[in-house]
Amino acid sequence: MDLAFTPEEQKFRDEIRAWVRANLPPDIAHKVRNALHLSRDDHQRWARTLGQKGWLGYGWPREFGGPGWNAVQKHLFEEECALAGAPRIIPFGPVMVAPVIMAFGSPEQQRRFLPGIASGEVWWSQGYSEPGSGSDLASLKTRAERRGPHYIVNGQKTWTTLGQHGDWIFCLVRTSTEGKPQTGISFLLIDMKSPGVTVRPIIMLDGGHEVNEVFFDNVEVPAENLIGEENKGWTYAKHLLSHERTNIADVNRAKRELERVKAIAKREGVYDDARFRDQIALLEVDVVALEMLVLRVLSAEKSGKNSLDIAGLLKIKGSEIQQRYTELMMLAAGPFSLPFIQEAMEAGWQGDFPGGYPGGDVANAPLAATYLNTRKTTIYGGSNEVQRNIVAQTVLG
Structure with a gap:
């Protein structure tokens, strides 16, 4: 099992990185890096930018207008977008329903629906x-x-x-x-x-x-x-759910947010606390383990082998990691994570409040809200309790 990227794959990564950095609007990246509210226009601007490049449907085969990338290339694209601070692609169109239309839809349905999904025009x-x-x-x-x-x-x-x-x-x-x-x-x-x-x-x-x-x-x-x-909709739904659960794992966002945990901890003066740093280390070990699991799947696909049906396992670990890094951020900021006035924050008021938020920015303001929001991740896309049953039955036998 070779988990290293080839020179060609590294070159592909560099090309993706350069394009994303040149085309990602800075105001959107700022919002993503600080967990600020993204409007419909923010999502659509980035979706249309990717659509014009032909990359919104980055997982699509060429015959349906996609780039025809292999599994490794798709992974590298997702990683570079996440590390640059790009919003997650809203998955319902390009990642979820589009593969169902491609696999089970009629030619007329494919001609009717796929172009609007690929361009980012239809939500x-x-x-x-x-x-x-x-x-x-x-x-x-x-x-x-x-x-x-x-x-x-x-x-x-x-x-x-x-x-x-x-x-x-x-x-x-x-x-x-x-x-x-x-x-x-x-x-x-x-x-x-x-x-x-x-x-x-x-x-x-x-x-x-x-x-x-x-x-x-x-x-x-x-x-x-x-x-x-x-x-026959249940058959089509199962096809779609495998895409949803793998998407929820989102190891690339976890890598970006891990660095944010460290930055907040250093700014708040708790990074030197050995016990707190231990928790960051444990989180980092699990993020690396999740990434190795993803790379194992990619390696199997590269070699033409059938990888284990581990979409549920990826969902379990990925969602739990999301909850842990949002909790650590909130704990690092302490009481400064609690204030959350959406309108004031969007207007820039909270970041400039005299003597208020350490560092003079809005980085801490939404941490408690983000923590509360991620409590859902172990429930949606099939609760983790149900996913453990599925893993036990399909993987362990």
Whole structure:
């Protein structure tokens, strides 16, 4: 197993690094590095920049307009973007629904939907979880009834991330109640501007509007928006979830945030505390271990071997690491991590408060809010308890 990058791969990394540094807007990078709020425009600006280069769909094959990169090249691209302070690509379009459309959609659906995803012009949302149907997703109740050329959709989705920005939403809907719950689910693409679609915000503990409830009240959806076959949606969903769970691991962001932990600890004067530094060291060991696991998968793919089905394991470790580094940041800053006035911070007031925030910047202001926000990471994308069961069954036997 060779975990070293070849000279060609190192050259590729250098090219990616140079382009990202030349094209990433500094104001967006500043927000990312300090965990400040990113607006829809911030996300779209970076998405369109990548789209113009042909890199928003960086994991796509050439036949669908992507760069056709191999697994190592995709990893290096993700790493250089993260280290430069680029926002995470909103995954619902290019990383999640696009592979499903490529694999199971009709040629007409591919021509219709993929260009808008690749360019960054169309914002997609995910309609999976429902009240009472999260980890047990197969129990979902949102119903789609076929009536002539349309499906009539009624029901509710919840925890819809950034759904307030969505143009389209891909949904799992129930089209049959016969047999096992999984066998009656279909995969439907819905225009969020359709009459009967209502988005209601869920304001989180950190005060942010990141997630939503989405209601469907007799929403007419053209039958040609059905992906693949009716009642085969569970198969397509499993294909998508492997992409989601690997994306949640996000080892490259963890490497960037590890350096931020060290910087905050040094600025706050706690880096010299041996016990606190021990916690940073333990975190760094786990980040390196997660990276080695990712590189092991890449090495297997390079050599043509079948890597273990470890998407769930990557999700478990990656999400736990995210919670740990946000907690260490908050502990390092102490009481200076608590104030969080979104409007004032965006206006620059909190960073300049006389005698307030050490270092004269906004770096500490959102730490408590970020800590609270990351409590969700071990739940979404399939809770870690469920993922451990899956790992035990599929990997350990």
